[in-house]
Structures are given as C-alpha cells and as structure tokens.
Amino acid sequence: MIYFIKKTILISSLFFIFSNASYAEWIKYLSTEIGDDFYINAKSIETKGKFVFYESLSNYTKKPLKSGTRSFISTIKVDCELLRYKFVNTKSFNKLWGEELKKENNKEDKEWSKLQPNDAREIALRAVCNKFD
Numbered sequence: 001m002i003y004f005i006k007k008t009i010l011i012s013s014l015f016f017i018f019s020n021a022s023y024a025e026w027i028k029y030l031s032t033e034i035g036d037d038f039y040i041n042a043k044s045i046e047t048k049g050k051f052v053f054y055e056s057l058s059n060y061t062k063k064p065l066k067s068g069t070r071s072f073i074s075t076i077k078v079d080c081e082l083l084r085y086k087f088v089n090t091k092s093f094n095k096l097w098g099e100e101l102k103k104e105n106n107k108e109d110k111e112w113s114k115l116q117p118n119d120a121r122e123i124a125l126r127a128v129c130n131k132f133d
Contacts, residue, residue, distance in 0.1 A: 026057055029127065030120050035062035038120065044075075045128050052078045053088070054128045059096045073098045077108070080129035084112040085121070 026039040037059045044055035058072040075089040086109040094100040115122050 029123050032120075036060050038124070040124055040127065045131060050079070050081070052080055052128050052131075054078070054124070056124060057098060061096060067092070068094065069102060070094060070096050071098050076124075078125055078128060079112065080125075082112075082114075083122075083125060083129070084114050085125060086112055 025041060025043060027042050028037055028039050030038040039057040039059070041055035041057065044053070046053055054076055056072075056074045056076055058074075060070050064070045069092045071093045073091050073093070074087050077086045077088050079085070087105075088108045089104070089106050091098065091104045092102045094102050115125065
C-alpha cells in the first residue's frame with residue numbers, strides 16, 4: 001500500500017512538473033540504492049498518432065556496467081492504452097550524462113515490452129502518458 005501511495009505521489013509530481021516546466025530538460029524519476037539515476041527529458045515528450053515518444057537517460061554513477069558503459073540515452077515509444085513500450089534508438093556512452101559516445105543502435109525493437117511487476121519504468125511510462133490524458 002505504501003509503495004502505491006509513493007508511486008502515485010511521484011507520478012502526480014512528474015505530471016505537475018511536465019505541465020509547468022517548459023524550460024525543463026532532464027527530470028530525475030528514480031534513484032536506486034546503488035546510486036544509479038534515471039531521468040526523463042521533459043522537452044522530448046511528444047505524440048505521433050496514438051503513441052507517445054520520450055527520451056530517457058540512465059546514469060550509472062557509482063560503477064559502470066560490465067561493458068564499461070556509464071550512461072544510456074534512449075528514445076522510447078509508448079502505447080499508453082496497453083502500457084507497453086519499445087526502444088526506438090539507444091546510445092551508450094563512456095561517461096555520465098551522455099558524454100563520449102560508445103555505441104548507437106537505431107533499430108526499433110520488433111516486439112513490444114510489457115511492464116513487469118514493480119518495474120521502475122512504470123513511473124516514467126505513466127508520467128508521460130498522463131501528460132496527454
């Protein structure tokens with residue numbers, strides 16, 4: 001129950017920020033216990049047909065991934081009706097905040113991904129979908 005209340009408050013807060021901060025860039029929506037931070041680029045959120053698109057930034061602040069990657073910037077396509085998503089473009093970087101490009105993948109995922117129970121991405125998806133309700 002407390003998880004639901006915290007999630008609801010965070011989603012409501014993100015919606016308020018999106019609707020009132022046209023100047024905003026990266027807005028943190030999650031910070032993990034091991035120091036990883038996840039952001040949404042509020043300026044990137046847009047609709048195309050029945051889908052919502054947004055950019056997401058992942059910073060691995062304490063320790064890089066095994067590949068040496070310190071951050072990712074991804075463009076994500078969201079089907080708000082079914083609450084599912086696809087990665088459209090993903091870039092990995094050697095440094096935090098999307099600096100020093102390591103690799104880029106411009107191929108859209110073929111299959112849709114559904115949220116798993118307690119998936120942190122749910123916070124971002126619900127926030128960007130609520131912006132257009």
